[in-house]
Amino acid sequence: MGTIVVFENVSLDGVTQDPTGEEGFGRDDWRARLAPGDRAAWAELILDDASRAKALLLGRRSYEFFAARYPHRSGALADRLNGLPKYVVSATLTDPAWNNATVLAGGVVDEVSALREKVDGEIRVYASSHLVHTLMEHDLVDELRLAVFPLVMGAGDRVFDQKGVPDPRTLRLVDTRRVGDGLAHLTYRCVPSGNATATASADRTGRRRG
Template structure:
């Protein structure tokens, strides 16, 4: 059985929305504005190791489109190893509106998200990595399908924007399994979701 791993970047006050500033939020663009170059270089090393360890990538439609539109020049901007893995890893996108995915190795899951992802979890034996996709992540946490949360915390509080746990119906107990610095300013917290 697969292990669903949510990998998210968040501000100190928990905002996950508009990290690159392209959604137009006044508080957006925090990903690059409040860290040093070394922090981002070490973040790339961490993300590369993470995607290399994953068996498949699972995305919501908006995150899928964001990544797919940037992959042609990701080798230059991020790293060749990360870009190669992102382009070649099997990808699953949860969407009721995406008909013809243009990014290679992509399968569209267009039914009930919880049911489709449960089936994927039964088929996969390794890590099912979720990047971005905070609405999908919320759904999977609500349905108790998520197994692990890897949260990279950026050293800024922005005050406004959607948070990963904005719409939870009940407490979500987690167990901290690891904490480490990335660069000089980022903190990576790894949690397991506790099962009742």
């Protein structure tokens, strides 16, 4: 059975909107503000994360963003993303052009639940904030990984909001790492609704700090 793992680049105040500066919201690419060593460490983190994924799960807008760029890029990360099976949640997309892409046109909960049964390993969700909100609401996220940039944006869409997560959600911190000198990588395990009082002993066993 597969696990749904959400990976997000996030500012210190929780903003995830337009980290590359290509959508017109942000003034520039967040990575441009990093020291060269931190940027290289972030790139290594992303490649390592993608290398552990068995499939990608994307919303339509995020799919279109990646599909417009990665088929024309080279390098280890592009090779990995281009080669992975990709599943796109969309009621309007009918002919995905990106290699190995499949449209999930039915109900999100049913389609993603079936996908978890189909894929053996980590199903990675990149960007796709609206999809993440739906997955969280229906307890379909197993793990949340945040690459925290040392920036305060002040405004912008956040990884969670009141509409996306109407009720409190319990998460357990299972890993923390420093990435380069300025970034942090946090891994949280999602606790299903109604099971928030479960003990955290199993999580503590594998926790590492760096």
